[in-house]
Amino acid sequence: YQAKRAESGTMIYDASTDEHDVGELAMGTELRRALENEEFVLHYQPKVALADQCVTSVEALVRWQHPTRGLLPPGVFLPALERSGLMQPLTRWVLREAIRQAASWRRAGMPLAVAVNISPRSLLEDDLPARVLAKLLAADLPASFLELEITETAVMTDPKKAALVLAQLNARGIKVSIDDFGAGYTSLAHLRTLPISALKIDRSLISHMLERDEDHAVTEALIGLGHRLGLTVIAEGIETDEVLDRLTQLGCDEAQGYLISKPVAPDALEGWMAARAVDQGSPSAQVS
Ligand code: C2E
Ligand code: MG
Ligand code: MG
Ligand code: MG
Numbered sequence: 527y528q529a530k531r532a533e534s535g536t537m538i539y540d541a542s543t544d545e546h547d548v549g550e551l552a553m554g555t556e557l558r559r560a561l562e563n564e565e566f567v568l569h570y571q572p573k574v575a576l577a578d579q580c581v582t583s584v585e586a587l588v589r590w591q592h593p594t595r596g597l598l599p600p601g602v603f604l605p606a607l608e609r610s611g612l613m614q615p616l617t618r619w620v621l622r623e624a625i626r627q628a629a630s631w632r633r634a635g636m637p638l639a640v641a642v643n644i645s646p647r648s649l650l651e652d653d654l655p656a657r658v659l660a661k662l663l664a665a666d667l668p669a670s671f672l673e674l675e676i677t678e679t680a681v682m683t684d685p686k687k688a689a690l691v692l693a694q695l696n697a698r699g700i701k702v703s704i705d706d707f708g709a710g711y712t713s714l715a716h717l718r719t720l721p722i723s724a725l726k727i728d729r730s731l732i733s734h735m736l737e738r739d740e741d742h743a744v745t746e747a748l749i750g751l752g753h754r755l756g757l758t759v760i761a762e763g764i765e766t767d768e769v770l771d772r773l774t775q776l777g778c779d780e781a782q783g784y785l786i787s788k789p790v791a792p793d794a795l796e797g798w799m800a801a802r803a804v805d806q807g808s809p810s811a812q813v814s
Pocket of ligand 3: 762
């Protein structure tokens, strides 16, 4: 039962047992096959501007349409995929698919920028900017329709290299956000020097900001800091009207979360966008 073993291999990480090694191997094989068979799909979650409720872009989030286990979230397979050395081919596929989708939406009269999550290792690959540009050209999509989300880890692992890659992306007109901000240890002095356009405040701070004074204080400070540095500030993980209202009061620029929309398949996003367009102007068009 390879699948069973693969499952236990990823859930219980114990490098000291043979069981794990077998499970890890089986999982690696399964993931390699999944890449070849294109079993991965992208769901999209909108980000909206708090000032006017307009959709600013959509974030592409990968899922595995597993032949027997159903639709799997990235938390279940990304760690094993990374350990199997398969992050690079996955990143290439995600970029290609997100760019294809954005180009297709644009041709259909739904111009939407798409944000792609880039793992630390993928960011530090030498040819990322060149490959991204080649894909945009092939799809005939302007660079302003692509955004990349990177984490603090990527920036701090190899600051010099990261700065070089970010400069190259910036020169090509590709916007970069720092994802999960406030959950890690980015040196603020370093952040100031990087050509990034947005900070996404981590869900761990946002979800408790109304109950925990410390989280509220940090969130408020991060919004101020981001603005001082000329960055767009985005809050992720908004689940209630109360949190949305407070973030609006604090001057946060954009919001993302289940309250607005969960990540959904492309056709569901099209329906959601169409429904909002119809509602425009009426009170129900407001997310708050
Ligand atoms: P992330 O980039 O910070 O994405 C946000 C995650 O929070 C998503 O989980 C999203 O579904 C979830 N989320 C959004 N709003 C809410 C909310 O209001 N409440 C709650 N409880 N959750 C919310 P998901 O899709 O499971 O992705 C998890 C992580 O996996 C992502 O975190 C990202 O780091 C990574 N990931 C996803 N897709 C890719 C990809 O294509 N490439 C890479 N390298 N990483 C990816
Ligand atoms: Mg993200
Ligand atoms: Mg995030
Ligand atoms: Mg996050």
